[in-house]
Amino acid sequence: MTRPDDDRATGAEPDLAERLFLDRLDSLDEELELEFDDRDAGRSAESRDERRRYFQELFRLQGELVKLQDWVQHTRHKVVILFEGRDAAGKGGVIKRITQRLNPRVCRVAALPAPNDRERTQWYFQRYAAHLPAAGEIVLFDRSWYNRAGVERVMGFCTEAEVEEFFRSVPEFERMLVRSGIQLIKYWFSITDEEQEARFVARIQDPLKQWKLSPMDLESRRRWEDYTVAKEAMLERTHIAEAPWWVVQAVDKKKARLNCIAHLLDQMPYAEVERPAIQLPQRVRHADYLRHPVPQDLIVPERY
Template sequence: MDDETGQGAQDWLEAELADTLDEDYEIELEDAVLSMKIREIYRKAHGPSIPRPDYFRALLHLQAELIKLQDWVTHTGQKVVIIFEGRDSAGKGGVIKRIAQRLNPRVVRTVALPAPSDREKTQWYFQRYVPHLPAGGEIVLFDRSWYNRSGVERVMGFATEDQVEQFFQDVPEFERMLVRSGIRLVKYWFSITDEEQQMRFLMRIHDPLKQWKLSPMDLQSRVRWEDYTKAKEETFARTNIPEAPWYVVPGNDKKRARLNCMDHLLSLFPYEEVPHEEIVLPERVYNPDYERSALPAELYVPSKY
């Protein structure tokens, strides 16, 4: 490779890294598009977070390790389920987004099921979750899970006490069955304080880009804070089994919560770098008789930017 070509490749890689950082900044903007008044109140109540350069440096390092984990899972045929639970606005979606951001969606997929249909309500409770479990070489991230039964369904009255009790009796054995089948099951609970949730809800109310995140159910969760606390405590007491323990992630500081969760997740697996065959870019085949036809102008997206 001559000097000019080498310099061109270096410039291109630097531009790609800049684009990568731009993508991260775009995601971070969702936390910054707030009214100035709410932002000021939030900063006073919350205090300083990890400096942005330090955060991005750690985030990119952890995401690089997650790629190694993904390759190891694929190479060894592991089956991984990661459950993310917690109160509304606790940061589950944010950490899921950062975990999956640079991974192969054919290997790592997110499951966020809607409310059960009338038909699903007549099925075995766990039935609608089973089709989403991983095959060998796959990782599934559950953005809420079967623990809806002991959480929102119980608190909001969508499940009877008998149904909740049956759930508590069934779920330990259900999870043991998953583990016995070869699934690695990890359960995270994102924990925030009453005051932090109130601030995040206010941010959503005053930010037009986040109002879609608020539902009537979310607003009810503020009213029933103590009921959710009691439900969480009983869930931990009755479902924290050795085969699938709970891990609590303090979530008041979003950036630290994401980094800590990702770092902890990596620590749970004996993954190692998988050997790859060297990739060589083949030469392009040129056909001297081929002439590229011009496409009609109306097929192109207008260049407004």
Template structure:
């Protein structure tokens, strides 16, 4: 599916109900959940290897608004230790940060030995939203496109594993997701004025993305596109690729022995009435 407009995709052959033209059949829920759990178990194995070997990993999640970046990050981190795998989603820069070298505020969030950092949007904000919305000058934009490959070369040269994912979604699907969020009280917070304006600037964002890819898709730090019309499919594909891109091996975890509880020594618990308890509202759910 094109990231510039709704197009034709690869059809899957099946005896069951055929998908609409341009769309692939959505994954079976049971098959998806089983495969996701298997991949998440591998992520736990990878985490143990990262911690043991002192490896450093940076994973960049970029793409259109509502393309599925956030939900993919949630599935990656679901069973991981937040002290090892951190999600970084930076707010708009402060006035002081605007005067710094552009990459400076990202440097402090880079991983130390044995850490994984997932960037929910990254320094590529300058190549996308800042460029389209006029938040940077032409000179700042051109400087960014020249410096980004050099900056990423330094990260990789220093031993960091850097992976860059672009979540691709069509204009039709993005608008449908926006409209779904607009009527869902639990997800309305995901819609910002900037998100809504992206609908009217679809082609501008497409041109910015194309230029960004042309200038920053390098052999050292290539871009990987994740087709995201079907979020379940995109999560499976992205996590599988991440695992295949890290040269980890399954390590036997250290043996854990739960000690025997020692015999009582005369401790007496204070009266329950002396403590403040939260109300047992769950009791209303009992049959």
């Protein structure tokens, strides 16, 4: 991000240009601000430079995602992106970075809870179908109908006959989605046994992240090998030409985010959509307008 040393670049007065620059800095998430903070004396200059390069590339890719969003809206394209992987594989992190700068009316996340009693009696794909996009929308599934091939199978929440029916049905279901005009992209985030253990331990020790660990997550750790067998069967039987699987190497979280976003952008022939110049209208002022003061008892105390 460049400072407005030459206010000709913005067309603004020098003090306003500086204000706009500071506002943009303020828009950075607290998480980014913390990662930029150099108070951590334990980090080497090389490590700090690497972090800066990561954020520079992330911001560049997010700018491209905004262009993609505009193109999807303009062309009325429909996109579904599935994010699958073991617990703590980094799915939520990349989803957050994708949606961070986008319009939630265009790009939204579907993260469905466990099915209720009524949903368990429905056609398996029914509750997922309700979240599919309309024209000009992108839907990111934080876990998806592949729960049946993963957690449900490993934890015994379904029968092997139901799993087999899922494997028979899902290729046709996905081909039907593609024929209807939905672009379907499927990502599997791959981490090692050691990396998952390290991330679980980190969550246990961090009070701000303990909520991410459910009893199901802890049980999945014990059943690592069962999940491996289930994952291999899933990839083998549901990798189809119309909707192939893409495996993201996710041991390094930051590289996984950048690689996934860059790959996602490559999947669509988007182009920058030209927009008319925006002119801020002059506020209408009335001589008889009188603004009434806000009662003091309604004002939030200024503690900071």
